Amino acid sequence: MSFTTDATLFTFEGKLIKLTHDSTETKTKMNVNVYLPKQYETSSEKTIPVLLYLSGLTCTPNNASEKAFWQPFADQYGFAVVFPDTSPRGAAIEGEDESWDFGSGAGFYVDATVEKWAKNYRMYSYVHGELQEKLQIEFPKLDFSTISITGHSMGGYGALSGFFKNPNKYKSVSAFAPICNPIECQWGQKNFGGYLGEDKSAWAAYDPTELISKYEGSEIPEILIHTGTADPFYHRDAQLLPENLVAASKGTKFEGKVSSNLVEGYDHSYYFISSFVGQHAAYHAKYLGLSK
Numbered sequence: 001m002s003f004t005t006d007a008t009l010f011t012f013e014g015k016l017i018k019l020t021h022d023s024t025e026t027k028t029k030m031n032v033n034v035y036l037p038k039q040y041e042t043s044s045e046k047t048i049p050v051l052l053y054l055s056g057l058t059c060t061p062n063n064a065s066e067k068a069f070w071q072p073f074a075d076q077y078g079f080a081v082v083f084p085d086t087s088p089r090g091a092a093i094e095g096e097d098e099s100w101d102f103g104s105g106a107g108f109y110v111d112a113t114v115e116k117w118a119k120n121y122r123m124y125s126y127v128h129g130e131l132q133e134k135l136q137i138e139f140p141k142l143d144f145s146t147i148s149i150t151g152h153s154m155g156g157y158g159a160l161s162g163f164f165k166n167p168n169k170y171k172s173v174s175a176f177a178p179i180c181n182p183i184e185c186q187w188g189q190k191n192f193g194g195y196l197g198e199d200k201s202a203w204a205a206y207d208p209t210e211l212i213s214k215y216e217g218s219e220i221p222e223i224l225i226h227t228g229t230a231d232p233f234y235h236r237d238a239q240l241l242p243e244n245l246v247a248a249s250k251g252t253k254f255e256g257k258v259s260s261n262l263v264e265g266y267d268h269s270y271y272f273i274s275s276f277v278g279q280h281a282a283y284h285a286k287y288l289g290l291s292k
């Protein structure tokens with residue numbers, strides 16, 4: 001058995017399963033939550049599409065499980081939601097727990113190449129590969145070949161980056177307050193520098209604003225983004241830079257398809273995220289074949 005079930009919680013009309021497993025990518029135990037919608041019980045083999053939700057800095061799988069409120073929409077349309085952790089935990093690397101925006105809780109969805117981090121900090125391969133393959137075996141009624149991706153902040157960047165780097169794998173991509181151009185902001189520079197080293201071409205291989213023109217897929221969904229004008233990481237710190245992604249889409253397959261919405265007065269918190277989860281669920285449901 002590769003997973004241990006720590007809890008099965010009844011929530012809305014489905015169940016939230018809290019799991020742990022040994023990861024071959026991170027060489028640590030990993031935590032992951034899976035929301036099985038009400039359709040799961042009565043469905044047949046491999047029929048429930050999946051939404052992968054990547055969380056932001058400092059989060060565990062529990063933050064979004066408890067306060068993004070995907071559950072009623074997952075029940076309405078009939079998709080499962082997977083909430084991975086944001087980094088390995090307890091890898092015993094010096095400095096791992098020193099800062100809130102690097103190391104533990106901040107894996108930045110890359111495969112580290114700097115030696116100190118390279119053995120364990122492989123969140124790119126973990127979330128897009130190993131985790132999905134193992135969950136497909138554990139939950140055979142989920143259909144990991146019909147999957148979309150979303151996320152918040154660091155996880156919004158992770159969703160956009162993972163979408164562009166895996167042509168035609170994800171049916172659709174959306175993001176809440178994503179870090180759109182990490183090369184150009186402090187969070188990105190700190191994490192790319194720490195995990196990937198000083199070679200900026202390695203950074204570009206993960207940056208959505210760099211990747212959008214290089215996308216080789218034939219499926220070109222609209223990209224849905226919401227960012228709050230009262231989000232200090234947007235208006236004060238310029239960490240998010242959604243305008244750069246829209247500008248970079250010009251002349252690419254995604255020209256006119258990046259729906260970047262600045263929403264007046266909303267901040268960076270889950271009060272903001274949960275306010276727009278319904279719109280994002282409806283958007284993904286369409287691409288997952290669950291609505292017109």
Ligand SMILES: N[C@@H](CCC(=O)N[C@@H](CS)C(=O)NCC(=O)O)C(=O)O
Nearest residue numbers: 056057058059063100153154269270
């Ligand atoms: N340093 C602050 C900011 C970190 C932050 O806002 N993290 C966002 C993602 S970038 C988050 O989702 N925090 C957890 C939560 O709101 O539940 C903190 O630790 O709360």
